[in-house]
Amino acid sequence: MNIKNIMSFLLCITLFVLPELTLATEKDGISQELTTLFRAARKVISVNQGHINKVDLGDKGLSAQAVSEKTLVNYSKTSGKKLDANSLTPAQKAMLAAVQDVMSENQDLINEKGVGFKGFLPAIFARQVANKFNIKMSGKMKIKLTAPKSYVRNRANRPDKWENNIIETMFKKSDYKKGQSFSESTQVKGKNAYRFILPEYYGPSCLNCHGTPKGERDITGGKKEGGVLNELGGAISLIIFD
Ligand code: HEC
Structure with a gap:
């Protein structure tokens, strides 16, 4: 050069x-x-x-x-x-x-x-x-509490394709740094956007409802997920449109 x-x-x-x-x-x-x-x-x-x-x-x-x-x-x-x-x-x-x-x-x-x-x-x-x-x-920003697909109780909280991909291929990996957010400039429904997602884990208080035995009814009447302490239980997702 x-x-x-x-x-x-x-x-x-x-x-x-x-x-x-x-x-x-x-x-x-x-x-x-x-x-x-x-x-x-x-x-x-x-x-x-x-x-x-x-x-x-x-x-x-x-x-x-x-x-x-x-x-x-x-x-x-x-x-x-x-x-x-x-x-x-x-x-x-x-x-x-x-x-x-x-x-x-x-x-x-x-x-x-x-x-x-x-x-x-x-x-x-x-x-x-x-x-x-x-x-x-x-429409300028969107926030959402979501969870791994297999753990979602309320369909309104289902992860979209992008969220699901990050959860399954990154957050669930045993060597993924705990609590580390992931972000990417990408597109959402054809519009340029910055996407950010933060993993969350089950603490002791969560397990009364999300813990074991799987399928047992919790106080809300919902079925327990069979989750264990410190397991990935959810994620907060944020979209910032350009
Ligand atoms: C008293 C029972 C109860 C406890 C305790 C509880 N949850 Fe939940 N959780 C629920 C119910 C019921 C829903 C569905 C909420 C809705 O309808 O949006 C839910 C929804 C969620 C969701 C959204 C995804 C979905 O499944 O719809 C996440 C993430 C979550 N809980 C994580 C946690 C974490 C982490 C803790 C502990 C800090 C916790 N929960 C404690 C009952 C509970």
């Missing part, structure tokens, strides 16, 4: 490759933040599951405002970064607004006296929040 070739090679990298890489890094950051926020909200529900299931207590103190504040506390605990409520990105705002909408809509259900288990679960909360978030983002 002569000097001219080298110069044009470097110019190409600077003009075409670096901006793409920078964009990808930026989108990875946005995805990490948003999925962390989503999980932080769901954690409020899982930590309070016993409280929500109380028979004799009316008001559970889990108003829209309270849950969104607890979400931000959980977020800063896991990420080590504080989100300033006054300088949120549109997507972060949409996520918190979705959390608040879902909590407002479920107040009567979770505050009802005389009922123990009310069917208000982390995964159900997460699905409702995701649906609201997706509407608020009007």
Whole structure:
């Protein structure tokens, strides 16, 4: 290579490759933040599951405002970064607004006296929040809680082809680094998009419903999956359209 070739090679990298890489890094950051926020909200529900299931207590103190504040506390605990409520990105705002909408809509259900288990679960909360978030983002971003195909309970949560492929050929491999997200610039229904997916594993509390013996009914009336501790149980998937 002569000097001219080298110069044009470097110019190409600077003009075409670096901006793409920078964009990808930026989108990875946005995805990490948003999925962390989503999980932080769901954690409020899982930590309070016993409280929500109380028979004799009316008001559970889990108003829209309270849950969104607890979400931000959980977020800063896991990420080590504080989100300033006054300088949120549109997507972060949409996520918190979705959390608040879902909590407002479920107040009567979770505050009802005389009922123990009310069917208000982390995964159900997460699905409702995701649906609201997706509407608020009007097609620019989409979030979803999904799972390995063989473990999906609610058909609405089925993995699509791309998600299924990552789950089966990467996340399920024994040498895949635990908790490591995967992302790729690709197309969704003919539109350019950045896709991000984060694996999740069964912890001890999950196994009451998703554990063994397989097929036995859990408290929700659903059939247990036969899952074991630390096994891949789900994934959070995010699409950012160009
Ligand atoms: C009280 C029972 C119960 C517990 C405990 C529970 N789940 Fe679930 N899970 C369910 C039900 C019921 C659904 C279906 C929700 C719906 O209709 O969207 C579900 C759905 C899911 C989904 C979405 C995919 C699907 O199957 O539709 C994932 C992922 C998931 N659970 C993971 C977990 C993890 C991880 C934990 C522990 C942190 C956990 N669950 C704890 C009952 C439970």
